[in-house]
Amino acid sequence: MEEENKLVDVHTHLEQYTSKELAAVLKNARDTGVGCIITSGMDPETSARAVEIAKTHEQVFASVGIHPWMAADIQASNPGLDPYERLRALARHKEVIALGEIGLDFIDNAFSGVTYHDNKKLQLSQQAAFGKLVELACETGLPMIIHARGAYPAVITILKENKAKMAGGVIHNFEGDEKQTRQLLDTGFYLSFGGAVTYPDAHTLHETLRKIPLTGIVTETDSPYMPIYQQSTAKNEPSNINRIVEVIAGLKGVERERLIETVHSNIKALFTFPDEERAL
Numbered sequence: 001m002e003e004e005n006k007l008v009d010v011h012t013h014l015e016q017y018t019s020k021e022l023a024a025v026l027k028n029a030r031d032t033g034v035g036c037i038i039t040s041g042m043d044p045e046t047s048a049r050a051v052e053i054a055k056t057h058e059q060v061f062a063s064v065g066i067h068p069w070m071a072a073d074i075q076a077s078n079p080g081l082d083p084y085e086r087l088r089a090l091a092r093h094k095e096v097i098a099l100g101e102i103g104l105d106f107i108d109n110a111f112s113g114v115t116y117h118d119n120k121k122l123q124l125s126q127q128a129a130f131g132k133l134v135e136l137a138c139e140t141g142l143p144m145i146i147h148a149r150g151a152y153p154a155v156i157t158i159l160k161e162n163k164a165k166m167a168g169g170v171i172h173n174f175e176g177d178e179k180q181t182r183q184l185l186d187t188g189f190y191l192s193f194g195g196a197v198t199y200p201d202a203h204t205l206h207e208t209l210r211k212i213p214l215t216g217i218v219t220e221t222d223s224p225y226m227p228i229y230q231q232s233t234a235k236n237e238p239s240n241i242n243r244i245v246e247v248i249a250g251l252k253g254v255e256r257e258r259l260i261e262t263v264h265s266n267i268k269a270l271f272t273f274p275d276e277e278r279a280l
């Protein structure tokens with residue numbers, strides 16, 4: 001991998017693009033210095049597609065998982081096949097460097113109309129699935145990419161119970177408070193920031209970010225979701241990491257180059273890349 005392509009996008013869903021779009025967004029990423037992109041599955045099917053994309057594109061690495069929104073009926077939607085066994089098998093591919101997207105989400109979903117905040121049964125089924133996936137991460141030694149919305153205390157409890165420090169990982173789109181920041185950094189997790197930081201009125205998030213050491217920060221777009229402020233691309237895409245890095249460097253009061261170097265060494269410390277040729 002070329003030295004100058006040091007920008008990192010730790011969380012995307014590349015399988016959501018058409019193949020034509022994918023070719024264009026990966027070219028844009030390469031042309032703008034994004035040398036490492038991790039694409040995450042949300043269930044066994046999208047995880048298998050993430051592995052395929054990583055096998056065929058050299059700057060892409062895969063992460064396999066079950067998203068909390070899918071967790072409740074993952075067994076029912078995979079009749080005859082154990083979804084956890086399918087993930088375990090996928091995790092053996094050398095392009096798979098993480099387990100995710102996994103986690104808990106107790107905030108109601110405006111798209112599907114499902115309410116989680118007052119639904120104990122759904123919360124418990126998410127927690128059971130997440131517990132199993134954290135165990136799988138510890139067993140395989142793969143770091144986790146975690147989705148935590150409205151559920152930080154429960155996420156932290158499950159990580160601690162499972163000695164998740166052994167595997168470590170990333171909290172994607174981090175928006176926790178000061179205490180949660182400390183607890184997660186202590187548990188071996190990096191805090192990932194994306195498009196939300198580009199919004200000028202995201203004052204709370206900006207305050208949070210100012211207090212986190214550079215050694216605990218990584219960057220993501222969550223493409224094609226999570227549009228950045230005044231987005232100029234048709235959909236969000238990994239090249240927008242450039243804008244996110246610019247905003248974070250400004251908030252932290254550091255040179256862009258220093259931020260890029262630090263995030264790059266953070267991901268090298270966290271993930272094991274498949275082979276020297278493709279390693280960063």
Ligand SMILES: [Zn+2]
Pocket residue numbers: 011012013040101222
């Ligand atoms: Zn995501």
